[in-house]
Amino acid sequence: MFHKEGHKIILITFVFVVLFVLLVDAFVNTSWLQSTLQIGLILVLILILQFFRNPKRKTELNDNQVLAPVDGKVVVIEEVFENEYFNDKRLQISVFMSPINVHVTRYPISGNVVFSKYHPGKYLVAWHPKSSEENERTTVVVENQTYGKVLYRQIAGAIARRIVNYAKLNDKIIQGEDSGFIKFGSRVDLFLPLDTTIKVKLNQKVRGGESIIAEI
Secondary structure (H helix, E strand, C coil): CECHHHHHHHHHHHHHHHHHHHHHHHHCCCHHHHHHHHHHHHHHHHHHHHHCECCCCCCCCCCCEEECCCCEEEEEEEEEEECCCCCEEEEEEEEECCCCCCCEEECCCCEEEEEEEEECCECCCCCCCCHHHHECEEEEEEEECCCEEEEEEEECCCCCCEEEECCCCCCEECCCCEEEEEECCCEEEEEECCCCEECCCCCCEECCCCCEEEEC
């Protein structure tokens, strides 16, 4: 199953690969070079397909828990001052996505969308300290009665060039559902209340919509 954001790219890549495989077959006479080029083209298609895959996840709904919004590795766990929406101290959990990870973004909690904003910006590498404030990004805040407000931020990296965000103000959303996509993207930050109990460790791998990041 592939994400809808990849359908156009997958189709274009498929046509491109088929066309050039045929051209190589017709005009390249050296057998080893022909095979190498054709295998390389097929590998490109396979990489595009795996990047836009959208596997089903078994989300266990729980208003006391925050689930991982994306697949990847936990690279930041720290107390910070969040200056866009809360303007106070929060616990920040950041998940880094490598190119081989699933890049679907999922809602970390159920509730109402109370804030959603897109910011154009730079394309610093995802681990750069300023990437959370200076890179292209979207900020979304979801609120429910049990957990309060949770902010998550999609952040583009050095390769990413398009963030897709489906969250609209006043939407009623469900934990684990598809909230967007980062095309060839890199990182999502979570900002949680200080009384949250963190359930992950640095460098731990998590799965979007399934792994428990924190609970209250």
